[in-house]
Amino acid sequence: MNTRIFRLTPLALLAGLNLAVPTVHAEPVAERVLEHTAEHVITRNYVRLAVAADRLADRLTALRATPTAEHVIAARAAWREARAYWETGEAHLFGPVDTDGHDPAMDSWPLDRRELAGLITGSAPLDGAHIARLDGDVKGFHAIEFLLWNRPVGEGRESAAQAAGRLADNPRQRELLAALGADLHDHAAAMAAAWQGSEGHGRQLAGAGTPDSRLYPAVRGAVQELVEGMDGIADELAAAKLGEPLASGRLDGVESPWARNTRADMQHNVEGIRNLWLGSLDGIDSGAGLRAIAARQDAEVEAVDRALLVAAGRLAAIGETDGGNGRLAFAEAVASGEEAQQVRIQAAVEAVRDLQARLEEALH
Amino acid sequence: MREQSTACHGVRRTRRARCRAGLPAWLYGLAMLSLAPAIAAGERPPVTVDSATSNAFSHPLPGMNDAQVARFTRGDADFETPFVSGGNAIRPGLGPVFNAASCESCHPRDSRGAPPPHPVNGHTNLADAESLLLRVSVGNDPDAGPTPVPSMGTQLQQQAVAGAGAVPEANVEVHWRTRTGRYADGTAYELRWPEFTLTGLADPAALAAAGYTIEDIRISPRVAPPIHGRGYIEAIPDATLLALADPADADGDGISGRANRVLDVGSGERVIGRIGLKANNPSLRQQNAGAYHQDMGVTNPVFPGESAGTVNRDAADDDPELGWNSATGRPDLEAGERILGDVTFYTQTLAVPSRRFVDNPEVRHGERLFEQAGCAACHVPRLATGEHPEGIALLSNREIAPYSDFLLHDMGEGLADGRGDFLASGREWRTPPLWGIGLNELVTGHRFFLHDGRARGLAEAILWHGGEAEPARERFRHLSAADRDALLLFLRSL
Numbered sequence: 011m012n013t014r015i016f017r018l019t020p021l022a023l024l025a026g027l028n029l030a031v032p033t034v035h036a037e038p039v040a041e042r043v044l045e046h047t048a049e050h051v052i053t054r055n056y057v058r059l060a061v062a063a064d065r066l067a068d069r070l071t072a073l074r075a076t077p078t079a080e081h082v083i084a085a086r087a088a089w090r091e092a093r094a095y096w097e098t099g100e101a102h103l104f105g106p107v108d109t110d111g112h113d114p115a116m117d118s119w120p121l122d123r124r125e126l127a128g129l130i131t132g133s134a135p136l137d138g139a140h141i142a143r144l145d146g147d148v149k150g151f152h153a154i155e156f157l158l159w160n161r162p163v164g165e166g167r168e169s170a171a172q173a174a175g176r177l178a179d180n181p182r183q184r185e186l187l188a189a190l191g192a193d194l195h196d197h198a199a200a201m202a203a204a205w206q207g208s209e210g211h212g213r214q215l216a217g218a219g220t221p222d223s224r225l226y227p228a229v230r231g232a233v234q235e236l237v238e239g240m241d242g243i244a245d246e247l248a249a250a251k252l253g254e255p256l257a258s259g260r261l262d263g264v265e266s267p268w269a270r271n272t273r274a275d276m277q278h279n280v281e282g283i284r285n286l287w288l289g290s291l292d293g294i295d296s297g298a299g300l301r302a303i304a305a306r307q308d309a310e311v312e313a314v315d316r317a318l319l320v321a322a323g324r325l326a327a328i329g330e331t332d333g334g335n336g337r338l339a340f341a342e343a344v345a346s347g348e349e350a351q352q353v354r355i356q357a358a359v360e361a362v363r364d365l366q367a368r369l370e371e372a373l374h
Numbered sequence: 375m376r377e378q379s380t381a382c383h384g385v386r387r388t389r390r391a392r393c394r395a396g397l398p399a400w401l402y403g404l405a406m407l408s409l410a411p412a413i414a415a416g417e418r419p420p421v422t423v424d425s426a427t428s429n430a431f432s433h434p435l436p437g438m439n440d441a442q443v444a445r446f447t448r449g450d451a452d453f454e455t456p457f458v459s460g461g462n463a464i465r466p467g468l469g470p471v472f473n474a475a476s477c478e479s480c481h482p483r484d485s486r487g488a489p490p491p492h493p494v495n496g497h498t499n500l501a502d503a504e505s506l507l508l509r510v511s512v513g514n515d516p517d518a519g520p521t522p523v524p525s526m527g528t529q530l531q532q533q534a535v536a537g538a539g540a541v542p543e544a545n546v547e548v549h550w551r552t553r554t555g556r557y558a559d560g561t562a563y564e565l566r567w568p569e570f571t572l573t574g575l576a577d578p579a580a581l582a583a584a585g586y587t588i589e590d591i592r593i594s595p596r597v598a599p600p601i602h603g604r605g606y607i608e609a610i611p612d613a614t615l616l617a618l619a620d621p622a623d624a625d626g627d628g629i630s631g632r633a634n635r636v637l638d639v640g641s642g643e644r645v646i647g648r649i650g651l652k653a654n655n656p657s658l659r660q661q662n663a664g665a666y667h668q669d670m671g672v673t674n675p676v677f678p679g680e681s682a683g684t685v686n687r688d689a690a691d692d693d694p695e696l697g698w699n700s701a702t703g704r705p706d707l708e709a710g711e712r713i714l715g716d717v718t719f720y721t722q723t724l725a726v727p728s729r730r731f732v733d734n735p736e737v738r739h740g741e742r743l744f745e746q747a748g749c750a751a752c753h754v755p756r757l758a759t760g761e762h763p764e765g766i767a768l769l770s771n772r773e774i775a776p777y778s779d780f781l782l783h784d785m786g787e788g789l790a791d792g793r794g795d796f797l798a799s800g801r802e803w804r805t806p807p808l809w810g811i812g813l814n815e816l817v818t819g820h821r822f823f824l825h826d827g828r829a830r831g832l833a834e835a836i837l838w839h840g841g842e843a844e845p846a847r848e849r850f851r852h853l854s855a856a857d858r859d860a861l862l863l864f865l866r867s868l
Binding site: 228262 | 425428866
């Protein structure tokens with residue numbers, strides 16, 4: 011397992027140094043990893059997302075018909091489940107999610123609250139065709155989140171019963187929620203479909219280095235795509251999701267504030283990195299993740315394993331209070347201005363940066 | 375109507391600007407460490423980056439120092455960040471009329487945009503376009519440039535800030551046409567092209583008052599091109615371009631490239647144009663300033679006044695000002711020198727991806743066919759840069775492989791837009807560089823090429839070549855299927 015398989019260029023940067031092209035005997039490992047990752051990690055994650063989005067759409071339709079606390083609770087739970095698959099998928103933000111415009115349609119941030127208010131008070135038909143044409147910043151996860159939870163940090167939480175009451179009084183909000191759920195599902199289903207089948211993006215990645223793949227004529231480029239995917243979300247996590255609010259104390263960059271789901275979002279980002287690393291969606295080393303390609307120095311591989319655990323642990327610790335009773339949401343931790351919370355966020359930034367560096371060492 | 379939305383007419387479906395700094399500065403530093411021994415030994419950093427992923431067009435030039443990397447990163451963020459309408463706290467200044475809200479929305483991942491969708495039947499509307507705009511004019515003065523359309527200017531903005539009371543300058547319908555043809559071996563092909571019809575002008579009276587009709591408006595559709603490697607183009611000496619030019623076809627090869635001469639807004643001088651699909655801008659600074667001004671409606675140091683025509687003048691006047699700058703005696707600019715300068719630096723220092731499979735026998739065969747067919751007469755494989763005009767050393771005195779002469783060529787009636795632009799006629803286009811073209815589909819997810827995105831793949835793009843390029847196209851059309859594939863494979867290695 012310690013054999014050196016081949017060296018990847020670190021994120022495309024060793025420009026023009028004519029590094030060795032992967033040798034023929036090395037390719038089976040990388041090919042197996044690509045095949046497995048395309049089907050069992052990425053496509054499977056998108057299928058799970060599509061199923062969860064379908065459930066969310068169903069529950070929002072039920073909520074439209076019957077605005078009860080039970081239906082609010084069920085819809086909120088479905089939102090969190092779909093959100094989890096979306097956030098793990100942020101570790102591979104390339105291909106149809108990007109080129110077919112699903113990312114902005116599903117996960118634009120910040121929300122354009124004024125435009126959203128206009129939609130609710132206006133009279134435009136809230137049908138699928140209209141919603142499909144709307145800007146990303148009035149739909150997707152965060153528009154649904156806003157309509158399900160409704161109160162920002164600092165204004166207390168809206169109970170399910172209160173939300174049900176608000177929605178009962180506002181049929182247009184219910185109408186919009188159901189339409190947004192259907193639109194989100196349309197995008198999730200299209201993305202899953204785009205990765206499947208003989209013409210799908212999954213084949214492009216899995217078939218890298220063969221005539222099956224127009225996009226990845228070399229295995230190395232495809233592996234590098236995965237590495238850049240992991241690095242990209244780790245960088246966004248450290249610089250934007252954690253680093254920016256820490257440095258500025260501002261909350262406008264904090265995603266998922268109404269559902270108090272920010273920390274879970276970030277934990278799922280790290281889980282997405284782990285999924286690619288281990289080649290599985292359930293935390294078990296499949297032997298066909300990027301870890302298998304990197305497995306040339308036990309110390310380097312184990313350093314990544316450890317860095318993943320540390321990053322997950324440090325993210326989980328954000329918001330813990332010294333008394334040990336209760337936990338602040340991420341935005342509350344930022345807003346508290348308490349040094350203890352800033353120290354925890356800073357520790358998480360450092361852990362994610364360390365994870366990036368360990369991945370770099372193991373995969374370059 | 376105080377609740378009236380401040381958002382826009384039409385539909386803005388931009389790809390999301392992820393906080394995805396091409397790559398983190400610390401990682402760049404790490405990679406540069408590995409270059410350090412070569413650089414210490416007196417070797418210059420490589421011209422290209424070895425990247426064949428969806429980020430291939432987004433890397434900085436190898437070898438930049440810390441200050442340059444920091445500036446690149448700032449410019450990258452500016453390139454991605456959308457402007458919003460006046461009155462908002464962050465990045466106000468969009469509009470009152472505009473085509474898009476950010477650079478990135480038309481140049482996703484620093485690459486090529488796409489044409490409006492092509493429905494099976496019927497037509498689409500330009501409002502559905504994500505990254506195509508229309509340049510317009512009612513004439514052209516070779517010395518002064520295109521003559522503006524009354525109340526519209528030289529570019530049509532199909533989006534407007536509704537909350538400011540602005541209206542889109544026209545409704546534009548897009549109709550797709552097709553025709554068929556055959557390769558010499560009998561294989562059939564189909565070509566398609568879009569036609570644009572202006573309907574519902576916002577200010578028809580202004581047009582009529584000036585003695586024009588809607589038929590007098592010349593339209594030039596432009597899909598946003600990829601932007602990597604553009605800094606090198608600035609550093610090509612005028613003398614090199616003029617040496618390649620052959621305006622009277624003195625050598626009798628049927629190819630008569632010539633340099634455009636355009637207005638340098640800063641100096642007021644006529645200089646050689648090199649940036650833009652008709653080489654209608656002299657520099658990236660002017661190109662970018664024009665894009666802020668026209669594409670986004672964002673005032674800046676080069677173009678400090680709003681771009682809106684008379685019909686939207688009230689909306690422009692109502693655009694909340696950012697403050698008064700007593701030094702200039704003008705309102706503060708929506709994009710000041712910091713933003714324009716950093717974005718310009720960013721576009722100057724985006725690296726070119728390396729070629730792949732250079733030694734593959736079929737690729738080499740295709741390369742020979744490319745030369746034999748005469749493609750390389752305009753798509754000149756190699757050029758040398760001189761001193762970069764702003765002194766960026768990494769761009770200066772380098773050997774580059776753009777596959778372009780950056781000159782204007784008559785491309786025939788099929789590609790003609792009928793709209794002159796300084797010395798460029800309605801049949802002329804600047805040879806686009808081909809470097810990186812083989813990575814286009816990976817980066818953008820599509821295979822649409824040419825100025826309006828009509829070509830569905832590289833073969834169709836070649837088949838559209840006419841005018842000076844007609845003999846080369848005919849040689850391609852007469853190749854065997856295997857040779858055509860080899861030539862296309864060569865292009866995909868770029």
